[in-house]
Amino acid sequence: MQGTMTAKFSEEMLKRIEEILKRYATKRAAVLPVLYLAQKEFGCINDTALAAVSRALKISRADVYGLATFYSMFHEEPLGRNVIFLCDNLACTLLGAESLRDHLEKKLDIRMGETTADGRFTLKNAECLGACGQAPVMLVNDDFYEGLTEARIDEVLEKYK
Amino acid sequence: MRIADLIMEKILLNRVHLENSRSIEVYLAHEGYEGLKKALAMTPKEVTEEVKKSNLRGRGGAGFPAAMKWGFAAADPNTPKYLLCNADEGEPGTCKDRQIMEGDPHELIEGMIIAGYAFGAEFGYIYLRAEYPRLVGILETAIAEAGEKGFLGRGILGSDFNFTIRVHRGAGAYICGEETALIESIEGKRGQSRIKPPFPVNVGVFGKPTVVNNVETLSNVSHILRKGGKWFAGIGPEKCPGTRIVSLSGHVERPGYYELPMGVTFREVIYEHGGGIRDGKALKAFIPGGASAPCLTSQHLDVKMDYDSVAAAGSMLGSSALMVMDETTCMVKVAERLTRFFVHESCGKCTPCREGTDWLLKLLQRIEGGQGKEGDLDLLGEICDNISGKTFCPLGEGALGPVRGTLKYFEEEYREHLRLKGCPLKAGIGNS
Numbered sequence: 001m002q003g004t005m006t007a008k009f010s011e012e013m014l015k016r017i018e019e020i021l022k023r024y025a026t027k028r029a030a031v032l033p034v035l036y037l038a039q040k041e042f043g044c045i046n047d048t049a050l051a052a053v054s055r056a057l058k059i060s061r062a063d064v065y066g067l068a069t070f071y072s073m074f075h076e077e078p079l080g081r082n083v084i085f086l087c088d089n090l091a092c093t094l095l096g097a098e099s100l101r102d103h104l105e106k107k108l109d110i111r112m113g114e115t116t117a118d119g120r121f122t123l124k125n126a127e128c129l130g131a132c133g134q135a136p137v138m139l140v141n142d143d144f145y146e147g148l149t150e151a152r153i154d155e156v157l158e159k160y161k
Numbered sequence: 162m163r164i165a166d167l168i169m170e171k172i173l174l175n176r177v178h179l180e181n182s183r184s185i186e187v188y189l190a191h192e193g194y195e196g197l198k199k200a201l202a203m204t205p206k207e208v209t210e211e212v213k214k215s216n217l218r219g220r221g222g223a224g225f226p227a228a229m230k231w232g233f234a235a236a237d238p239n240t241p242k243y244l245l246c247n248a249d250e251g252e253p254g255t256c257k258d259r260q261i262m263e264g265d266p267h268e269l270i271e272g273m274i275i276a277g278y279a280f281g282a283e284f285g286y287i288y289l290r291a292e293y294p295r296l297v298g299i300l301e302t303a304i305a306e307a308g309e310k311g312f313l314g315r316g317i318l319g320s321d322f323n324f325t326i327r328v329h330r331g332a333g334a335y336i337c338g339e340e341t342a343l344i345e346s347i348e349g350k351r352g353q354s355r356i357k358p359p360f361p362v363n364v365g366v367f368g369k370p371t372v373v374n375n376v377e378t379l380s381n382v383s384h385i386l387r388k389g390g391k392w393f394a395g396i397g398p399e400k401c402p403g404t405r406i407v408s409l410s411g412h413v414e415r416p417g418y419y420e421l422p423m424g425v426t427f428r429e430v431i432y433e434h435g436g437g438i439r440d441g442k443a444l445k446a447f448i449p450g451g452a453s454a455p456c457l458t459s460q461h462l463d464v465k466m467d468y469d470s471v472a473a474a475g476s477m478l479g480s481s482a483l484m485v486m487d488e489t490t491c492m493v494k495v496a497e498r499l500t501r502f503f504v505h506e507s508c509g510k511c512t513p514c515r516e517g518t519d520w521l522l523k524l525l526q527r528i529e530g531g532q533g534k535e536g537d538l539d540l541l542g543e544i545c546d547n548i549s550g551k552t553f554c555p556l557g558e559g560a561l562g563p564v565r566g567t568l569k570y571f572e573e574e575y576r577e578h579l580r581l582k583g584c585p586l587k588a589g590i591g592n593s
Contacts, residue, residue, distance in 0.1 A: 023327045025367040028349035032332050059349075070351040070508075071332030073291045085292070089253045090452065090498050091410035091484055127335065127502050128253040128452075129292050132410035132482065133417040142294040 007051035013041055017056055027057050031067060035074055043078040080115040080122035082160040085139040088125050091132035100136055101125070103150045107157070120161065172384050172396075172404050173377065174420045177264030183299060185306040188267040194312055196383030200275045201320050205235065208279040212382065214390030216402050221247055221338070221375035222450070222479040224401065224468040227382075228279075230372050233362035235280040237370040242282040245347065245366060245373045246273055248289045248296075249331050249338040252451035253502060254482030257406035258376035260418050262289075262296050265380075266303035270326060272379035274312060275386055277324045280372060285326040288343050291333045300328050335506035339554045340373040342508065353510040354554035377406060397423035401467040405478075411447075411485035412439045424470070428462040431485055442487040446570065450479025452499045453559030455566025456492070476566065491586040492571040493578055496563045497525040503560035514557035517548040521564055528575060531583035538575055541568060 009017065016037060020030045034053055035045065042049035045068040054061040068074040086104060088097040101112065104123055108116050115122040131137040134146030138153075145156050181187050188194070200208045213228035234242055246269065250258040261269055273285045289296055304326050307313045315323045329347055331337050337346045341355035344366045365371020381403060385393045394402045407419045407430055414436030421430065427447065431437065438444050446456040449466070455476045457464070464474045471478040486495065504518045521544055527533050545561045552558065568575065577585050 023329075024347075024349075026348065029347060029367075031349035032346070033330070035332070036330070067349070067351060071291075071334050073333040089502060090448075090495060091254050093498055094411045094484070094486060094490065126292065127505055128251060128255075130250050130256045130259050130290065132254050132256050132408055132484070134256075135410055135416070139292065139294075144295075 007048040008055055009037070009041060009052050013037055014056070028059060031057055031059065031064065032071070035064070035068055035071075039074060045074045045076055078115075080119050082120060082141055083122045083124065085124050085126035085129065087127075087129045087131075087135070087137050087139075089128040089132075091128075092136040095135045097136045100138075100148055100150065100153065104153060107154070121157075171420045173261055173268065173380050173406060174264065176268070177260060182264050183266055183303065185267060185303070185310060188265070189310075192387060193267055194271055194310075194383075196386035197271050197274055197312060198318065200278055200386050201318055201322065205279050205281060208275060208386065209235065211390045212279065212385055215381075215385045215393035216390075216400070217378065217381055217385060217393065218401055218403075218468065219375055220377035220381075220405070220480075222252065222453075222477070224478070227276075227374060227378050230362055230374070231276065231280040233360070234282075234370040234372045237363050239363070239370050240281070241284060241369055242280060243366045243369055243371040244273060244277045244280075244282040244285040245340075245343060245371060246285065246287045246379055247338060247340065247343060247373050247375045248287050248293075249335075249343060250293075250376070250480075251290055251335040251338045252453065252480045252482060253499065254408055254410055254448065254451045254484045255480040256408045256410075256482075257418055257480065259293060259296070260406060261376055261380050262293070262300060266300050267307065268380045268383060269376055270300075270303055270307050271312070272382035273326060274307075274317065274324050275382050276372065276374060276379055278317075278322050280370075282372070283323055283325070285324060286329045286347060286366075287326065288329050288331055288337065288347060290338075291331045294330075297328055297330055304328070334508070335502075336508045336554070336556055339556060342554065343373060344371065351508070353508045354556075356553050398465065398467045398469075400469055405466065405481045407434075407466070408480070408482040409435050409485070410482070412442065412487040412490070413437065413485050414439055421466070423467045424465045426463050426465055427457070427483070430466065430483060431462070435485070438485070438487050440487075442489065444485065445488045445490050446486045446492060446495075446567075448476075448482070448484040448486075448563075448566075450477045451482040452502060453477070453555070453562045454479045455562045456486075456495070456570065457566075458570050475569075476562075489586060491529070491584050492567040492574050493525060493529045493584065494586075496567040497522065497529050499563035500525055500560065503556065503563075507556060507560070511552040511554075511557060513548045513551040514560065517544050517557070518560045520544050521560070525564070528578050529584055531578070531581075533575075533579045533582075535579065537579065538568065538572065 020033045038049040053064045136148045137146045217227045218224040334352045336342045337352040342352040346352040361371045410416045468478045500522045507514045509515045548557045
């Protein structure tokens, strides 16, 4: 906990937070965008990140933690360099998402929710990515890959180092 | 006749196939911001009246008349007022709003500006689901373009109307698609629904009068202003006019998204536009409006796709996400998969939803896994009754859709699971 006493954002991030605050009627409303910034700066929402957000927005650390754990886009552990979200909701499952999950787990030698030993990939399941007409789908970092097959997955993964 | 005449005419997706369809130049070259110009020459009240004439009903799922919401918010003396665009498209099966925002973001922005003018809002937010990261940039670019041309900001097109739009990225919570949870989330809180009343039109975001409209609803507005409420009211069924972007998924030959007049039949969507069931198999069931909508079967193929007809058939049109399942699909597995989603997404505020969905899932998993017991089906029904009508928001009610629908039409399949101590269709789902 010692490190968290002085935890704060870099000057550049503090400037960005100032900009974000202008968009809202209250300071508190900036907390989701600021949590995204914290995740970027600290790698995940760990104690240091919680303390920095708490200090920047004058919200208690427990309160920030309550928010970070409510929303599934915030992570308590560092993720891999690339994050794969494989959708396994109904539309994707109807078209084979479960066997694609098995394929990914085997290929990367990890289970859902885990990160490869070399830190290259984190594998997560997603609850509907909103691309159901092109199922099955996955999101790798910011990009959608639709109409997936095992061969297509193998091809896509090559692009990410 | 009304429908047949307009079958090929698209309203919302008529620009998305153009080259550089996102750019303001292309938008302006194709009647873009004409609706706004017309609106600004009218009084706000006249604009609301025009949209009232169109009978535009909310496309998020509930089908509430859009102009009525505006009227309520306009009547509240409290200021400033807020317009929140619900772009938290999260109902499983739904991929319609993304098509508009990705292909024609100005269509949404113009609709928002007109709506803001109609009820006197100064600030607009687009609450965008986290799973669409690329859209943040697309929307912000379009907002900046609109600002440079004087369509956003202070004194829009020489009027005394000021309006700004900000993109607010959600963080992965389905519940935030519910309007009061969305408001809580923008305020920087956990996305947990509020009890109503007070309604958001009086006490919404930051305690101010707030209208929450879906992307597809707002995207219709510029067209209504441009071509008139009467024109819009003439498309599709009288009580629910306009088009609908149907997200078609599952076991069909041509899944995708289709903009069709309200009131086309499920048969037409599945067999004509969707090319029928894949690999010559037979239809078993379809979910007409996203995960929350109870499934229907082949006897309902001639039901029309509008809010009232689907409700009369015992389900709901919701977000018009049509998920199609062939004869190899296990309906217990379908219920189990969708229930797992609702367990994950329950915000935890109301006990019946938080605990009840979890118990539904446990029962469904044990039935599907072959450990179901006599009496489990009654117990499922009992838990559904204990959730129904006892939660703050519609998530709890929505979670019952998959269970009640499958139990209603496929009770025998559940019983077979109990008899065989396992799934008779194990090879089906996911392996087609």
